[in-house]
Amino acid sequence: MKKLTLFKLSALTALGLIATASSASAQRTTIFFGCGFTQTAQNAAGGNSNIRANINAGVRNTNRALNPSQTSARLRGRSYALFPNYSEAGKDVGSALGDWRRRRSIIGNTAAGQTQLQFENQIRADFMMLIVKAGGGGGNGQATPDSGYSCILQGRATQPTFPHEIGHNVSALHSHANTMAKTPQNRLPRTQVTLLGSAGRGYSDVAPRYSNPNVRYRRARTGVAGSRENALRIFRSRVARAAIR
Numbered sequence: 228m229k230k231l232t233l234f235k236l237s238a239l240t241a242l243g244l245i246a247t248a249s250s251a252s253a254q255r256t257t258i259f260f261g262c263g264f265t266q267t268a269q270n271a272a273g274g275n276s277n278i279r280a281n282i283n284a285g286v287r288n289t290n291r292a293l294n295p296s297q298t299s300a301r302l303r304g305r306s307y308a309l310f311p312n313y314s315e316a317g318k319d320v321g322s323a324l325g326d327w328r329r330r331r332s333i334i335g336n337t338a339a340g341q342t343q344l345q346f347e348n349q350i351r352a353d354f355m356m357l358i359v360k361a362g363g364g365g366g367n368g369q370a371t372p373d374s375g376y377s378c379i380l381q382g383r384a385t386q387p388t389f390p391h392e393i394g395h396n397v398s399a400l401h402s403h404a405n406t407m408a409k410t411p412q413n414r415l416p417r418t419q420v421t422l423l424g425s426a427g428r429g430y431s432d433v434a435p436r437y438s439n440p441n442v443r444y445r446r447a448r449t450g451v452a453g454s455r456e457n458a459l460r461i462f463r464s465r466v467a468r469a470a471i472r
């Protein structure tokens with residue numbers, strides 16, 4: 228334990244980020260998270276309490292990746308709500324995110340847009356995720372980098388997709404240099420596995436880490452020294468991201 232503390236301190240001090248252990252803990256930043264979900268997503272999850280439990284699992288999984296990655300950031304759930312009048316018709320994850328991010332439905336002064344605006348103003352969360360069922364293509368989840376908006380399929384709330392998209396929201400990128408070194412999976416041009424990258428036993432074997440060359444998972448470094456590192460990107464952007472709205 229002592230060794231770990233010293234290692235963590237020396238690594239951060241070398242990067243010029245902190246001077247002392249006390250300042251490290253003082254700079255810990257909480258990002259408050261709000262989540263909306265559609266009626267079809269709630270139904271697919273098996274009801275309101277189920278989808279809420281899934282979102283809480285996603286928050287826990289995100290912190291299980293943020294904490295050991297030494298990002299000094301943590302995610303807290305603030306409020307979750309059903310958006311009964313938010314229509315998924317004709318949308319995939321990408322187009323649903325576009326509407327959610329721009330509150331596009333407000334332009335037509337729709338009930339859905341008004342509900343969203345009211346919710347956001349009420350809960351004052353830094354980040355807003357929308358969970359949809361989305362019949363069409365468009366992937367498992369998408370985030371607009373650094374915007375505080377993301378959207379995922381309801382079936383992915385309990386999976387690495389959740390901390391992956393939140394990672395994008397706090398400046399993390401897809402890059403081979405950002406992910407675990409020395410595992411053949413990560414050398415493949417598969418962008419979906421480079422943020423919370425594969426731990427080396429296939430695409431479903433995800434390392435619960437944001438890449439950091441000073442942090443190992445199963446004895447392998449989770450990042451590449453001297454290159455862009457997602458844990459460092461999150462550390463540097465966390466205060467600004469926590470004040471996004």
Ligand SMILES: [Zn+2]
Pocket residue numbers: 391395401418419422
């Ligand atoms: Zn991604």
